[in-house]
Amino acid sequence: MRTPLFDAHVKLGAKVVDFHGWDMPVWYTSIKAEHIATRKSCGIFDTSHMGEIYARGSGAVAFLNKMVTIDVSTIEQGQIKYTFLLNTEGGIIDDLTVYCIKPQETYMLCVNASNKDIDFQWLESHNSGSCILENKSESTSMLAVQGPNTFPLLKNLLGFNLENTKYYYFKIHTSPQFGELLISRTGYTGADGAEIFMDNKNSRALWDKLVENGATPCGLGARDTLRLEMGYPLHGNDIDEKTSPLEARLSFAVDLNKESFIGKDALLKQKNEGIKKKLIGIELIDKGVPRQGCICLKDNKEIGIVSSGSISPMLDKGIALCYLDSAVRVGDQVEVLVRDKKLKAVVKKPPFVASQIRK
Amino acid sequence: MNFPDDLKYTKDHEWARIKGSRATVGITDYAQKELGDIVYVEFKDKGTSLTQGNVFGTVESVKAVSEIYAPISGTIIETNAALLDAPEKINSDCYGDAWMIVIEIKDAPELDKLMDSKAYKAYVEAEAKGH
Numbered sequence: 001m002r003t004p005l006f007d008a009h010v011k012l013g014a015k016v017v018d019f020h021g022w023d024m025p026v027w028y029t030s031i032k033a034e035h036i037a038t039r040k041s042c043g044i045f046d047t048s049h050m051g052e053i054y055a056r057g058s059g060a061v062a063f064l065n066k067m068v069t070i071d072v073s074t075i076e077q078g079q080i081k082y083t084f085l086l087n088t089e090g091g092i093i094d095d096l097t098v099y100c101i102k103p104q105e106t107y108m109l110c111v112n113a114s115n116k117d118i119d120f121q122w123l124e125s126h127n128s129g130s131c132i133l134e135n136k137s138e139s140t141s142m143l144a145v146q147g148p149n150t151f152p153l154l155k156n157l158l159g160f161n162l163e164n165t166k167y168y169y170f171k172i173h174t175s176p177q178f179g180e181l182l183i184s185r186t187g188y189t190g191a192d193g194a195e196i197f198m199d200n201k202n203s204r205a206l207w208d209k210l211v212e213n214g215a216t217p218c219g220l221g222a223r224d225t226l227r228l229e230m231g232y233p234l235h236g237n238d239i240d241e242k243t244s245p246l247e248a249r250l251s252f253a254v255d256l257n258k259e260s261f262i263g264k265d266a267l268l269k270q271k272n273e274g275i276k277k278k279l280i281g282i283e284l285i286d287k288g289v290p291r292q293g294c295i296c297l298k299d300n301k302e303i304g305i306v307s308s309g310s311i312s313p314m315l316d317k318g319i320a321l322c323y324l325d326s327a328v329r330v331g332d333q334v335e336v337l338v339r340d341k342k343l344k345a346v347v348k349k350p351p352f353v354a355s356q357i358r359k
Numbered sequence: 360m361n362f363p364d365d366l367k368y369t370k371d372h373e374w375a376r377i378k379g380s381r382a383t384v385g386i387t388d389y390a391q392k393e394l395g396d397i398v399y400v401e402f403k404d405k406g407t408s409l410t411q412g413n414v415f416g417t418v419e420s421v422k423a424v425s426e427i428y429a430p431i432s433g434t435i436i437e438t439n440a441a442l443l444d445a446p447e448k449i450n451s452d453c454y455g456d457a458w459m460i461v462i463e464i465k466d467a468p469e470l471d472k473l474m475d476s477k478a479y480k481a482y483v484e485a486e487a488k489g490h
Contacts, residue, residue, distance in 0.1 A: 015395070026395075030396050030450075031395055031396050031420075031422065032396045032421065221421060221422055225421060287443070289398060289419050289424075291424065310421055310422075311399075311421055
């Protein structure tokens with residue numbers, strides 16, 4: 001599959017890889033350069049492969065409240081909240097954001113590319129008809145514009161002042177040139193910025209205009225190192241149907257006081273019994289790059305496994321998210337087994353690099 | 360992409376510069392471009408004897424891990440220790456500063472199995488098309 005921007009990527013000389021069935025740019029010039037451009041100036045990412053599912057109707061809130069881990073009724077107009085779809089065992093089917101377009105009436109769920117069909121089927125299979133679900137992923141494009149220069153750029157090109165939109169809020173902005181845009185103050189990089197949703201027919205023009213005006217095209221490679229520096233989990237690596245939000249230390253996006261939702265009983269049980277492993281960061285002291293699947297050791301005893309790892313372009317050190325034994329503490333020195341070498345590392349609570357987001 | 364005429368090349372994208380009984384070895388311009396930003400490199404120690412095609416090191420980019428193979432049999436008589444602290448040189452100067460090891464050649468006729476720059480260029484073009 002290809003996004004509407006595929007030709008633009010090829011024209012820019014992108015190295016294209018397969019990502020869950022999508023031909024996506026992994027980098028244009030260099031992951032490091034794109035990473036640094038995002039932190040220091042402005043990076044632009046094609047995230048059109050992600051999914052947008054609309055939930056509408058008077059039964060939408062009650063239905064979503066049964067399906068996700070937060071109380072959807074508390075999301076105000078123009079607000080966004082991060083949440084999960086769980087299975088009955090409390091495992092994470094997907095992580096997503098819920099956009100309140102009109103309270104009690106219209107919500108948009110922004111879901112992972114690799115899970116959008118799974119999510120839609122899961123939702124539909126629990127829908128008695130009280131909620132109208134529509135998968136608009138195919139016709140919707142999404143651009144992430146991230147970094148400090150996003151603010152002047154959007155102001156100059158769109159006449160849109162992102163300063164007036166709070167973190168995790170959005171506005172609908174109609175541009176004579178680019179049509180109706182849903183602009184949210186969100187992202188997956190830890191750099192401040194926006195994510196812009198629009199109809200497919202408008203995305204190429206907006207992409208070209210942003211690039212022309214200095215936004216650096218960034219591929220999935222930089223997207224991954226940026227999110228890893230912030231400790232943001234990636235579904236399929238750090239969280240999946242076998243891990244719970246409690247183990248992933250994401251309970252901020254779970255409301256256990258809510259009456260009921262799929263997976264709640266399993267989470268309560270897990271909470272009472274205590275979790276055995278937790279998602280945490282390690283930063284390497286030795287030279288080297290920890291990768292997914294590398295074993296972690298403490299005092300020569302196996303204590304866990306890396307769920308995603310790479311190098312931090314800002315720190316120039318190996319960093320990783322890993323599931324470690326709950327007894328391990330922040331500041332502990334551990335080792336990570338990379339090929340045949342035990343590399344020294346220290347347990348850290350992410351982010352590895354300070355977030356630039358002004359809340 | 361640049362493939363100097365005075366080098367010999369392997370199908371795994373290493374190059375060898377032959378001087379007398381010694382071969383200086385590194386990875387090619389094509390290899391560094393495919394890997395992207397290189398962030399880590401390691402090789403076997405001086406004194407290690409290698410058979411043609413043996414792994415003698417590992418190179419890692421942000422995204423990928425790749426093994427490096429001996430273009431020829433022999434003994435490692437020198438390694439580029441400076442490269443360990445500056446692996447990004449492999450991206451900027453793969454045929455110069457970013458040489459990796461020097462092998463004392465054991466079996467010179469093996470050199471015939473390597474490609475010259477013209478053959479390697481054709482090989483790389485075919486591989487790139489296959490992508």
